[in-house]
Amino acid sequence: MRLRFRSLESRIVTLFLVLIIAVQVVGLFVIQRGIDNNARLAISSELNNGSKVFRRLLEQNAQSLRFGARLLARDTAFVAAIGNNDESDRATIESALENSGRRIKASLSMLISDERKISATTNPKQSAGLQKMALSLLDQAEAADGAIGIAIVDHRPFQIVAMPVKAPITIGWIVMTFPIDRQLANDMREVSSLHTSVLTRDAQGKWLSAGSTFVGPSAQTVVEQLQALGPTRPTGPFDLTVETAKYSARLISIGEDGDQNASVLLARSIDEATAEYRRLERWLIGLALGGIFASALAIVFTAKRIAQPISELVVTAKRLEEGDYKVSIDSTREDEIGALAHAFDAMREGIAKREQEIRRLAYWDTLTNLPNRAQFVLLLNDALVEARGRQEGLYVLMMDLDRFKHVNDVMGHSFGDALLRQVAGRLQLLLANRRQSSAQVARLGGDEFAVLLPGADLEAAQRMAAEILQALETPLSLEDQMVDIGAGLGIAGYPEHAEEGETLLSMAEVAMYAAKQRNDGAVVYDVAMDKSSAKSLSLLTELRNAAERNEFRLHVQPKISLDTGKVVGMEALVRWVHPERGNVFPDEFIPFAEQTGFIRVLTRWVMERSAELCRELATRGHHLKVSVNLSTRDLLDQDLPAKFADLLTRHKLTPGSFCLEITESAIMDDPVRAQHTLERLSAMGVDLSIDDFGTGYSSLAYLKRLPVNELKIDKSFVLNMENDEGDTKIVRSTIDLGHNMGLRVVAEGIESEAVWRLLAALGCDQGQGYFMSRPIPADQLFSWLEKWRPPVAVVAGIDEPDVSYAK
Template sequence: MRLRNRSLVTRIVLLSVGLLLLIQLAVQLVVRSSIENSVRQNLQRELSADEKVWARLVEQNAQRLSLGASVLASDFGFRAAVTSEDEETIESALENQGARIGATIAAFLDTSFQLKAIANAQDAALSSQSLTALGQAMARDGQQGRMALERGRVHQFVLVPVRAPLVVGWVLMGFAVDEALSTDMLAVSGAHVVIVNQSSGQPVQLLHTTLNNPPLQALAEGARARGLVTVAEDQYAVRSVALDAASPSLQTYLLRSSTEARAAFERMKTVLLLIAALGLLLFAVGSSMLARRVARPLDLLVADTERLGRGDYGQAVNDFGRQDEVGNLARSFDRMRLNIQASQAEIRQLAYWDRLTGLPNRAQFREALQTAADEAPTLAVIILDLDRFKHINDVLGYAFGDRVLQTVARRLHHLAEAEQALAARLAGGEFALLLAGAQAPEALALAAKINQAFVEPVSLDGQTVDLSAAIGIACWPMHAQEPDVLLGRAEVAMYVAKRKSLDMQVYDASLDSTSAQNLSLLSELRQAIDGNELRLFLQPKIGLRDDSVVAAEALVRWAHPVRGMVQPMQFIPFAEQTGFVRYLTLWMLEEAARQWKSLQPENGTLRIAINLSTRDLMDLDFPQKIDEMLDRYGVPREGFCLEITESAIMDDPQRAETTLNQLAASGYKLSIDDFGTGYSSLAYLKRLPVSELKIDKSFVMGMEQDESDAKIVRSTIELAHNLGLTVVAEGVENARIYALLAALQCDEAQGYYMGKPMISTDFVQWSRDWAARPRAAA
């Protein structure tokens, strides 16, 4: 997060140096690992050489000692003393010769290897038995330089025969070699020496060392594992060497310091670190210079983009004369500048002008209205909407409708120029004129001229279309203090004129009172659903063959907390206009499904009929919604009948047909409500998956007095039966109509004669009462 907040130069430098630093760290780790491996390998190689040097030193010392003993053994006086068994002379010769060659032990053994004489009085304490055993072993093996532990020190012994001329005895000389050999070894090879005695079952005994307090157990383990052993804050590689094969308890440890072995490598590491640090510094400087070379043009491009963002497209973007990616980016920005400049010109044209008619659009008209309101003391807004324009598009096509709009625009434009007014197209077939410095009389006069201009029909491609429009007028400041409000009130007046089939209408506050009520009504309708204010009412449907209750139509009533019981005609049309009817339909479906099981008779199935609106049929997800709802309450599909008006189907026949096919496939019974009042019933009847027709009550209620209505009812019943459909007649107000419908073999009847709409909780008892009535009473 911190890196993203830094400048581009800083990020490039940090990333570049960071990557190089990671590489350097990786190199250092590899070098360190390589150095460690090299140090260990070099230490082992050096210890192998040290082992040979040690063996050579031991061998050379044995040769030197053997030569000194041989000189004594060949001395004529010494041999004479041996022959004469002159012990004093023998001891004196041993002492003198031992002193000359540095022997610490000098002894004469007879041919049976028994001790006969020994130099130095303190040596008398030596065990003659150990010297006898040593002499016998050396004579038997023919080995010179035998190592043995005597008087707590390691001695190297040599055995030389005394001949006169036969062997008359043996000269045995021992030399303390621990300190001498160790010193020579350290001087010759630089390896430290630790000599120990590892007698079986005894603690390890340190005999001599060139180090201070070496850990003997760690030395043994390090020698076996060929690892490093810590001694006095340093680490040593260890190699174990036997002093003498005949004396396995005597061991020598040769040690090499890893610090000394690393010294050369440490110097190399220091040089590498210096090189790495210098490289980092040079890389940081170089990457900073490179980043600045990239970032400087980008900073200039940022300034250019900010200028473009302010809408200044006149100055070209500098490409710095570069042919690299930065230059390409700059040239791309310049091409973008040109494209935006062209697009902005087109957008301004689209934003303020209607492309089809060439007139100002709603946005420009509103700005002109705002300007005029600021400058003129009075003004008038005229809004007109073409009559039957949707029908023109549906019948003659949208291309023809566009040409009609162009013709209307030309007429309005010429009229506006003559009256020094501004004409604009707001949307669809809706136009507006702004008349500055005018009031209602001038606006009414202009509206009359507009109507006069529409007297002449439009003739295009042999087709003649009559024009007319509903005109609404609102004046400033009398009708509104804000331009948007003035536009809205002119539209209110226009809609009133269209609804009342007037040529023109001036805004009046009384005309707009319903708008505020409608806003309040929509809010209250939402609260009605959330606050459980709606009630489900049912009106029974009677089967005319056996007078049984076969179905009921679901109706909604609104138990308003202030207005009391609100009838459907007071809120259903408004709900249909605003689209809120979809929520009412879903509420009725869910409430009916919730109560369905409690409404069922002991024998048979009671269907509940629900009216669907145009909005419901346009919702392609509607079938899935009610399927999920009925599944949730465990209600079968045949328990519901969905009633659709012809007008709902005709708004969008193809889309409605798709929805109805889905509903029929799910198992719902479909019924066409108010049959006979539409325009294209027969054309679509054969295509729609309906199973029931519901004759509109306007025909049923009049069939008793009007023969034409009776014929329509009879024909509809016959048509439906021929098509395999059942028929429901609504509006049955008396027993006479009930009997006529039964005679015409109508299937079901619905009306006040049998039962008025009642709250669903009373319906079950009413059904029992109806079944208990004598048939003659019906």
């Protein structure tokens, strides 16, 4: 079984194994703690019972001593011998003491006289050590008919019994002793299975062994560990380590003799006490490991049952991602995974149907059911591969219907759609009649169609083009309407013109537009047709680079008041300093910028630079109104007023600092939107001017509704008005028209003093032209303003020209 790391299967196995192992470990830990606690309790109970047993042994020994001493004390002969107090009876007394002590296994028997002196003893040396303890028991023995005590002689404990001898008064005391030594410890070991050590402790706190069931060094180890406990005497069970074995021990005090103390240490082996428990614990560990192993097998099996179908669904999903929607999905299970598989299978079918529909929408035209441009490109590329392999030619015909926009505008879009379907039908019928099985017709969009002719040469392509044009010349009948429609058709082929599908299609399109411009039916692609397109693409790229590299320069042309000669404004103009071509004139790039929409970028640039210049002029005391030209695209930008307001705010200028110039043709492209934009600008307080007035196509009825403040007479009427009576009449009429409408009139193209004087006499308000100044760089305007002086004769109003011929 192989599990992948971080897979669902491995996570399930890991999770449950961890849980099971954790439960088993916790269970074993609890059991082990329980075993230890139970073992400790059992050992503690054994030690408590052992202490009772030892005390019972001591008591039994004491009773034996008392019984033996009492028998001897009541023996008539022995009492008589004591009463005679004769030296001849001394041997009898000593013999009786020795025999009586031997019977009860006493280590010492002695007689103390009524004078409280040792009169006879079986061990004189030991008697001397026990004399003090024996004498201390005499009064208690006489009062209670016997007394028992513990005596310590040479660090060895003894159990001592004193019994009075009466006849009938006390005539002496019999004292017998029993050693508390290894023999008693062995007896205790046999009775209780507890290790027993008899110990004494002297006045200095040193422990000594008087007998132990521990053998050799072990006995000394017990003494050393007790010594290590310090002066504090353990009151309960404590642990000892003898060699490598652990014991639980209990220390029992059995008596004191002056500053010395006698104790018994009872010890129980912990390992022996827990041996049965350890076997049980090993069994439990074995069972736990077996349970973990069995659980692991079950978990892995269950995880595979859960994860394997999901893994199969993942593989299926990847195949669906690759576009294989025929893969089968097993959904026979009746659990949640089966429900998931069933839902997945339904999703697969739904995706397959939707993708099929999406593909149809993406690659087929829904109106004519013909291939669209994307599908046509695919077909074209496949045909090119085959043409290369067979070393054959291939041609593409592209056509654009004539007057289709007019049909849509007049008859409506539904009529236009029906017309396109009929055109598609005619093209398909034409190819079918020609039995061109490999030819393919497609609708590229709008009213554009294309025909793919594999294995054809130029002559065959031209014949097909002629037949298509002829088929389209036949009027179409729609809704009881006869529609006469034609087409412009372009031809491009492989390998003559291009080897790539997109390039070939683009060349056919270029030829098609050339055919429409020439009104020449079908035109074969020629490389000369495409030069202008390449130049346009190059120019657009260079314009964008020019904006990024700051290659544009702001120029201005002053505007002069014709009656005073005072500078009242300036017109902002843009110049392009090309790094390779040098100065590029506006006529070369402005029209192209307007066509491509780049004019908006230029307009923003001119406005920014003009605002900066206007602000700088104001700081130097020159309050001039700057005029900026707006294109058609600028006028149709509904956000233009907001952008212009932001410009004024950023440069801290008033709206009166600007005059925005628009052409009549720009207004007439979309009069409603243009008027809306102009009204919003006028409401802000910006002056508006109609530029190149007289060259457009606007009606005066519409012009009077525009919120403009100024008319600029086109220079074509001003340049030659000194010599052309017609131009003078047009200028006079325009000036009168502007004044009658309350507008300021500005003349462009003043190139002589005579024209200035003539315009001033006609009442023109302002003018600009080469006579006053050519367009100059913006940074040279300040020096020009300082040098500017109007002609004296003009300002003085002398030698006014005769303008009667213009009246």
